[in-house]
Amino acid sequence: xxxxxxxxxxxxxxxxxxxxxxxxxxxxxxxxxxxxxxxxxxxxxxxxxxxxxxxxxxxxxxxxxxxxxxxxxxxxxxxxxxxxxxxxxxxxxxxxxxxxxxxxxxxxxxxxxxxxxxxxxxxxxxxxxxxxxxxxxxxxxxxxxxxxxxxxxxxxxxxxxxxxxxxxxxxxxxxxxxxxxxxxxxxxxxxxxxxxxxxxxxxxxxxxxxxxxxxxxxxxxxxxxxxxxxxxxxxxxxxxxxxxxxxxxxxxxxxxxxxxxxxxxxxxxxxxxxxxxxxxxxxxxxxxxxxxxxxxxxxxxxxxxxxxxxxxxxxxxxxxxxxxxxxxxxxxxxxxxxxxxxxxxxxxxxxxxxxxxxxxxxxxxxxxxxxxxxxxxxxxxxxxxxx
Numbered sequence: 001x002x003x004x005x006x007x008x009x010x011x012x013x014x015x016x017x018x019x020x021x022x023x024x025x026x027x028x029x030x031x032x033x034x035x036x037x038x039x040x041x042x043x044x045x046x047x048x049x050x051x052x053x054x055x056x057x058x059x060x061x062x063x064x065x066x067x068x069x070x071x072x073x074x075x076x077x078x079x080x081x082x083x084x085x086x087x088x089x090x091x092x093x094x095x096x097x098x099x100x101x102x103x104x105x106x107x108x109x110x111x112x113x114x115x116x117x118x119x120x121x122x123x124x125x126x127x128x129x130x131x132x133x134x135x136x137x138x139x140x141x142x143x144x145x146x147x148x149x150x151x152x153x154x155x156x157x158x159x160x161x162x163x164x165x166x167x168x169x170x171x172x173x174x175x176x177x178x179x180x181x182x183x184x185x186x187x188x189x190x191x192x193x194x195x196x197x198x199x200x201x202x203x204x205x206x207x208x209x210x211x212x213x214x215x216x217x218x219x220x221x222x223x224x225x226x227x228x229x230x231x232x233x234x235x236x237x238x239x240x241x242x243x244x245x246x247x248x249x250x251x252x253x254x255x256x257x258x259x260x261x262x263x264x265x266x267x268x269x270x271x272x273x274x275x276x277x278x279x280x281x282x283x284x285x286x287x288x289x290x291x292x293x294x295x296x297x298x299x300x301x302x303x304x305x306x307x308x309x310x311x312x313x314x315x316x317x318x319x320x321x322x323x324x325x326x327x328x329x330x331x332x333x334x335x336x337x338x339x340x341x342x343x344x345x346x347x348x349x350x351x352x353x354x355x356x357x358x359x360x361x362x363x364x365x366x367x368x369x370x371x372x373x374x375x376x377x378x379x380x381x382x383x384x385x386x387x
Contacts, residue, residue, distance in 0.1 A: 020169040026149060052105065088162055217365070252272075272303070273372070346360050
């Protein structure tokens with residue numbers, strides 16, 4: 001256990017952070033709508049968290065490579081804790097949007113530092129396993145967070161929701177200062193002058209990131225619109241969807257990482273996309289608990305496969321091993337752009353029809369599957385080896 005203390009702490013911090021983050025998924029859209037915000041306002045404010053993190057992760061990815069993944073993780077968690085105090089007063093939608101942008105900087109530091117530490121502690125033979133456990137920690141946070149957030153908001157107040165979220169991410173921040181080992185704050189870095197290999201010049205990384213961009217649209221779509229759609233068709237407890245989504249994401253993420261180590265990454269990614277597409281299409285028919293449960297299980301299971309295995313592939317296709325943190329930050333930006341696509345880019349369709357909205361998100365995932373099938377990095381490497 002002592003041998004893996006640092007990586008266990010990374011998993012625990014990941015669980016706590018995502019618990020905090022997911023507390024806002026079923027509650028923030030309703031909170032904004034209750035204050036008079038339209039579907040477009042909801043989509044924009046929800047999506048700003050991911051949109052703002054994109055630029056910050058470019059900076060943090062280089063910082064992690066030049067200095068330390070742990071330094072970046074700590075900065076991200078300190079910011080993530082401090083900014084939650086700004087949710088307590090509501091000073092208008094513009095102020096709330098600014099708070100979300102500040103929160104996105106903390107998200108960027110957490111993601112770049114946490115994924116970089118995970119890459120530091122894993123190797124080719126166990127990378128899928130470790131990234132699978134990492135995905136399971138995210139999934140557990142996704143399961144606990146919506147239920148806890150809904151409980152606090154519905155039984156107490158939104159002020160209590162914001163306060164509870166602050167305590168949880170604050171604990172994660174404290175734990176980050178317990179991590180040491182080879183990735184410590186004074187650990188090896190490449191120095192301020194080092195320039196990581198440009199990610200956009202890595203063809204395989206572009207394929208992985210492009211597929212992730214299209215698949216992640218499901219996260220933005222469900223986070224911004226599912227609660228509103230569910231209430232529109234008479235479903236009083238939309239948090240059930242997020243709980244089931246998280247449960248199946250946790251299980252599929254943990255299993256797919258290990259199986260991809262043994263049988264290849266594509267073995268998990270292709271069926272994952274298929275499950276996602278079927279789940280999104282079923283949401284076009286949402287009319288009660290049966291469709292809700294079916295869609296949650298399909299989408300959660302499919303996304304667990306796709307996200308976990310694509311993420312595990314990134315360090316394997318870095319041009320230089322030392323650039324893995326920067327490449328993971330680039331990949332994570334594709335993830336966040338996908339969330340923006342699902343929440344902001346497509347939210348205007350929900351004004352006309354929720355069914356049309358889910359159909360568009362399903363189409364995005366079809367394109368993600370086709371991109372992966374056409375430019376599969378595993379297949380390309382085998383062709384090069386034969387030549």
